[in-house]
Amino acid sequence: MSRVTPDQPRRAAGPTAGARPRARARPAARVPAPRPGEPSRNRAPLPVAAGVAALWAAVTSWLPVTVVLGLAQLSEDAGSPTGALRAGLAGWLLGHGVPLQTAAGPLGLAPLALSALVVWRLTRAGVHVSRAVGARGGGSPRQALTVAVAVGIAYALLGALGALTASAGGLRVSPVTAALTFAAFAAPAALVGALRTTGVWALLARSCPPPVRDGLRAGLVAALLLFGASAGAAGLSVATGGGDAADMIGAYRTGVAGQAGITLVSLAYAPNATAWSASYLLGPGFAVGTDTAVRTSEVSVGALPAVPLLAGLPRGPVDGLGAGLLAVPVLAAMAAGWLLARRLLRAAAEDRAEVGWRALLVPAALAGPVAGALLGLVAAASGGPLGGGRLAGIGPPPWPVFGVATLVIGVGAMLGAAATRSLTRPAPPARPPAPPRAAPDPR
Template sequence: MPTTPEEPDEGAQTRLAARETVRLPIQRRAVRGKGPARRPARRAPLALAAVIGSLWAALVSLMPTLIVVWLLYALDSAGAPLTQVLRLGLAGWLLAHWVPLETGVGPLSLAPLGLTAIAAWRVYRAGVHTARAIGARAHHRGKPWSPWPAARAGVAIAVVYAVLGALAAVVAAHKGVAVGAVRAALTFAGFGLVAGSLGAFAEARGIARLAARTPRVLRDATRTGAVAALLVLGAGAATVGMAVAVSGGDASQIIDDYHTGIAGQIGLVVVCGFFAPDVAVWAASYLVGPGFTIGSETFISAAHVTVGALPAVPLLAGLPSTPATGYAPLLLGLPLLAALIAGWLLARRSLRLDPERPWLPLLGAAALAGPVAGVLLALVSAAASGSLGAAGLSDVGPHSGAVGFVAMFMVAIGTLLSTAATKVALRAKRARE
């Protein structure tokens, strides 16, 4: 029987319903995809993000210290109570942040830079995550970029880290070890502010914006000076490795003299790993020229060597006993070689980007690389200096001012010569082509 308008066909109704069912999700997705209809991402509170990031950074950098203390206490068959392991671990962790410890043998202030690097990296990442959580990189249309969100993230990290440092100092203080809680809080605040702010501004693209607005000469000088400083430090690390390898028998004998088991030997090796960057900086100061001291009786430089009583540490087995002789003086040319390599890289990169770059800005960048490298090496030398307790070991490490001064002139001369020679060689090559 034919259908009437009042009674629509059931098949048509089914097809219409199916068509509407298919259209509905498509229409919803289209509306959801529009810019004005998109809901803004939810952001975490600044305090919560800073607390979580700082706590995680502290735990990650503290765990290696606790493990080493536990391994060293494993030498004793009776073991050690958990509270003692925690206190000593916290004391070593505080020392890695340059918080001095007052002990029965005197003040300890030489930071294990290997552990310091781990702590700085984790606090840097805490700044990155905190800035990301509060949306420090986001910016509204029509409004200029603001540094305040990243600055707030860095300050929040510093505040939380200062509290953690004060608490660690209170817990670590016990019979034989005294730690100033106020000193620890202030030191941790500065540590957290520097590392956390760097991470926050890197996440917010603040460092990239600053670099883009910096004159090209200064950018090239900073990059070249940093490369030269890293190459000098790398040469120092290679020298230490070679010296310890040559004196491997003496280093093994020092470890055997402790009469430890496998766990104790592993703990000693890890402790040496924590202090290996310090010794690498000392070796770099030896290569640069000024040398370094280990207390009042030991002075090591290429021209003069005086060896007194030394701590029984395997890393010190490779110390020279005489001034540089034979082929050893060739090692003193490594810092100059580092400067030549840095200058070559500067010229190659600059002339690849701008083949017609004038002489003045190119040589200006090479000359300014010297002060940049000198400042960096002076700061690292100061970080690798401190006290090992006893009166005879109260001054350990290189003289940072002398290292920075000599390195400044050495790097400036090397980069200038290499940059000029590279530019002349590249120009001659283009002329032949």
């Protein structure tokens, strides 16, 4: 046996008997580069992606309506799956604001809870389509608009199909009106999702002037604060009239499941009641039929339908401690101005700078028309006919709500911002950097 020294390298051992020879390494397969203008294989075609996303948004918003209205129709001798499907389709169309022509007159009072669900699902549709076509993070406004238009067209076709199907059940629904209404719902909502997914939203936010950006944010905050206070006031009013509401629900004779469905239908109209309460607190009030008025200074209503949500209507003009409700819009506006000033002052304190009056009051004044526009749009969407005759006009007047909200919130936000700046200790000015010390002489 030979010894192996360090100066003699060991030779590679040859193949032993029965051992398989090592296979040669195969060259890596070359993937041909895509030609210019050729779509990538992992991207879905835009019509397919838009159609699937629109269909999924329609199904996820139609199914809850069908379940709720199916429960509302249940009783010992009435209710059927076919009737529940037709009622769900009609309610789904109504949630988009499509007017329904019935034997009792036009029905156009849309449940805003369902409308909010539809908008959310369509926003997610814009997100999914943007990802499917490979536009995520691209920063292209053209791609975002293309996605929004594709989703709008696909959803409009579904709306026309739903109108044709609902018309076969005794209702009269215009397919053209349904298609246009569905497109008006889908395109802006999908555009919001596409702008966020493609990154265009961030680019628009960075290019927007700071006073405008701060004013938009303050107006949105003021509107949300007023909506929250209005929801609390509406809920308290319904709670005080809970006995009447329970009697109305029990009068339907539909059993436990049917009464649960009627309660859920009333909850679907809770955002409408919140919008009416906001108009009531602002001053213009609202109507529950022709020649009726519900305001802080006047309550004039006639015979009302047996709707549990109407049990919370005020009995008369506001007096006593109830007059404090009139200060709610001003307080909401001042809170929005306080939050605006706190944020600007905090950012200036980090930079050892001072916030000028113009940089503070301009966004606060801009919050007025922003919040007024939001409140006016919600007021317009919360009303509509509930049949013919005296119930043809229900809801608050949009333009008076816009005007009063613009004035009240604009002035309140400016007062809140100015008071916050006056009561906040200014940040100390930045100290100039000390001059560098001279190096000592080594000698």
